[in-house]
Amino acid sequence: MRKFLPALPLSSLHRMIRRGLIRLNGGTAKPEALLEVGDKIEIPMFLCEAESGSPWVETTAQGADSIKTMILAETEDLLILNKPAGVLVHGSHNSLEAKAQRHLGPRMPPSLSFVPGPLHRLDRNTSGVIVFSKSIIGAKSFTESMQAGKIRKTYLAILQGRMEGNYEWEDYVLRDEKSRKSTATPFHQDLSVKALPRTDRLGQKALTSVHTILSNQAHSFVALRIKTGRTHQIRSQAAARGYPLAGDFKYGALRQQGNSSDKRVNYFLHAWRLEIQGVPMEIKAPIPKNYLQIIKKIFALDEKEVYSLLRQSKI
Structure with a gap:
């Protein structure tokens, strides 16, 4: 009950x-x-x-219809959505999880042991591909694939600073729940336990492959393939190397002159592509229009040029 x-x-x-x-x-x-x-x-x-929070009760037609424009793909066991930036994945009546449950509820058999839910995380201000389970079989299969390294997730981001070439970021990421912030320490640095506060641990390993698509003197447009799924992994790893996400003030990005008090979150981090090894299906979330406008402003590229560049990059 x-x-x-x-x-x-x-x-x-x-x-x-x-x-x-x-x-x-x-x-x-x-x-x-x-x-x-x-x-x-x-x-x-x-x-x-x-x-109103019951997963099987459809309170309004709008609540169900609002998610239809987000659907990228749907199978018997999975619902794959294109999450807008600024939307919580769970935790409120207007969260993506609540909307997905209201959308799926009328079409699913009643069950007290299973409720559809997200199978991985996306931060509130990150947009793009997110997968929801429609069945226990779907949840189990996807989770096992993630644990076996068969899920490949690629993000697009704009970093502050000029980056060239490709990199493998290997770090220990330590999460501070009080400040809700993660700290990445590259493997090659001194990681002796004595150097850390007694209450902290070394952290969890975080692995990310980085491919530079385009850069100028002030910014870099990059693709990042995460091989682990730590909280704020990309944000903390980028900041640790002096390339914070542009606009990510929490992780050290510079504010524009005259906007020192601006606390709005306006960084560009988009979960662009998801691939499942052994499954002939590649899911891509279109780049949001406002992100395309940012790219055009920074790099003077229109939408067609951006997608052409992504194809040529063979990420």
């Missing part, structure tokens, strides 16, 4: 059961009852209507 009515307080749920508003197999239910296959739970309609 907690999975079906996630926003209902536990005390209210117990009260509804005691009053007989929630019934089991046509009779009075008990909170400690263990369900068996074939059991039937009856819930009053007003609870479902009030439960």
